[in-house]
Amino acid sequence: MIAHDQATPTISEGHTRRSALLIAALALVGALIFTSLVLLSSNVPPLAAYNLIFLGTFSTPTRISDMVMLASPLLLCSCGLTLTFAAGLYNLGIEGQMALGAVAAMIPLRLLPNLPPPLLWVLAFACGAAGGAMWALLVAGLRIRLQVNEIFAGLGLNFLASGIALYLVLGPWRRIGRASSSGTEPLPTDVWLPTFGTLRVAPAAPVIALIILVLIWFAVTRTRWGLELRAVGLNPQAAGRMGIPATRRLAESLAACGALAGIAGAIQVLAVFHQLIPSISSGIGLLALLVVLLIQANPAWVLPIAAAFAIFTTGSLQMSVALGADSSIAGVLQGALVLFALLARGLSGRR
């Protein structure tokens, strides 16, 4: 019977690894060709543009620190989405969860301004996580109790969350003397997360993001909870038959994702904008969706891809000054990468 333990699986394993590399190469080549066509059609020299996108970030310490402050919430959101993707959910509500996290983080900052800052930070992060988780649990409730698809529930709640943020900015939390949709009164500088010298980078943000990344990696690959999440995502019926509480795992993954998005929102408030602004999530949640789509929720790849996307975005910000082109070209490249990766995967699956 030991004779049966033979080669076929190993072959298929090697095969999948090779085909994964092939898919990555195809996606990269396809995305570069596509982006080049877009660049050429708008009369931007592609090589100069790529030079900015790939390397522009590293030209000054300021830009590197901007990249880190973009990468930190992006990492957090990608970690959260890794969980919901594993459970087979498309949590498009992550933007709203981030915004609600930011709003919740503002509450202790406004109500208890006299607490020592470290305690305030802990409170702000805790409230942010709770706010994001609560917003995500609304999605879970709609999905589980009322059979509303999580995509639509999430999108709807995104509008509601940005409405709440806008209302607070213009209404109860408006700047003294004038209401401006640009944001609330900036926080006193002593509650800003401490930065590195004069740079904008607050070391606490990437540290928190990296710690959480390790935790998520461990949860997904090593714990029973993570395995159950994957089982539910891959085949909820069979998971239920094997005694896994499928609906509960769905709700937990959403809550965890919301909590991480909420922490990202708190970082936006404490370390990036230092106030609540209506578009506090800055599209980071959607960018994280692209990251996770590209890596198929494999936590080992979250760091390199999230960092690369942050580098592209930060680097391309100089496009308008240097080349007279819009910085949104980074978005074209990121989107094209994901599209071509999905395309290549679909083609290799059909074979």
Place this chain on the structure above:
Amino acid sequence: MEVSVHNLTKTFGTLRANDRISLHFAGGQIHGVLGENGAGKSTLMKLLSGFLRPDGGEILLDSTPVALGEPGAALRAGVGMVHQEPLDVPGFSALENLLCAAPRWALPTRIEARNTLIVLAGRLGFSIAPDDPISALTVGQRQQLEIIRLLACGARTLILDEPTTGISAAQARSLFAALRRLAAEGNTVLFVSHKLDEVAAICNTVSVLRAGQVVGEGQVPMPQPQERLLNMMFGGGADHTNPVETPRRGVSTTTNPVETPRRGVSTTVPAWQIEGISARDGNMVLAGLDLSIPAGAVVGLAGLEGSGQQILLRLLCGQLRPSAGQLRLAGVDMAGATSATFRQGGVEYLPADRLVKGLVGPLTLAEHFALLQPGGAIINRHGAEVKARAAITGYNIKATPDSPILSLSGGNQQRAMLAMIPDNTRALVCEQPTRGLDVASARAIWGRLMARRDAGCAVVFATADLDEILDYSDYVLVFFAGRVSQMLPRAELSAYRLAELIGGVGFDAVNGRAKANPQ
């Protein structure tokens, strides 16, 4: 309209679903087509109505060879099929369905469509009005609408696939009256069924299919003795005199499937006790069911597919809540219990769709065992791998612990699923336990199931394979159109009698509804 087929052949992979079928259906008559599940009836009807293309042979309508590439072409040529599940749009009214499903030339205007509907419904005695919403119609009425649509589109040959499934007796009578009338007007009706009494009631001729071929000399005129038809359907090899057959597929652990009573059976509580249970699933209803399924026995559920076996299987593992009555699992009342509660109570369910309901395809064998580890937040990878290895050796699974379940063959998947069943399982519910397996794999699976039974586990299984029922059951429950027989000891059941019961012949004598059952 005369319909003939000549040497018609259709293969799916290695399966010859229709094998050189030659038949002639005369106009102005109702022709029955009989056969057990998988005999090739549906394939033949789909070929005739253009849903499938033949691989060989030809179809002749009024002696002219035709190529029916798709259902629309078949309908233009005058052949229309009424499916078991009516194909309609639930949100539309009857008239709107008629309009959107009919080609423009058939019903050019809304008024014309309305008139056609009213006239045809009146002529055929159908109770259907143009503005009825589909969602408010019964299956019988939707079927009537479908017949009206086909006639409005010019069908002169109507094919009905199991038309009386899920409709009331009154609707069946009205359907039969309409079919007789249509035949009298010169139309051809092909009536596919497995209910012998219905075929006897309305058919002028009958043709029997078995294993993709026409049985015997082909079409025979009705009436025919029931015995002859059963013989044709289930094969003349069935032993008519000796009720106990020796199992053809011997399994090491079962020398004789009818050696009862089994160790300890009399002292243990029945695995399941069912009192006055009613349950519904779609169109099918089981009502007032009383049953007691003993521990340590194999109970085979026989009957043509969709006769109610699914409902009982799902009831037994808690996937379907009864609308009335009481179910006790090992003496414990399971009122309001979920399938998780049943599972904790020791019931394991082995679905037929292994990769849909049973296993998580992309996960590996070891990961499945990790999922089954009792508690512990962190996966004991080593423990799971040891268990997977033990299962591989013990159950002769051709795989490694790291093989994704997807990469295993059907037999290996089934063995893996069996290997994952905990030892303390009290009762097993199996849906087609050997579906798609070769003979050796099927035998191995049954060896395992019999070992479970001998250890005191109750095994309930449903299958379309009569031999499997006869070879492995201790008791047989026969399902016929939502009615359930008593628990029939296998020892008292011949293959022929079982075939009769499945066709509904003499079913009243064993109908278990009023009486409680064995022992």
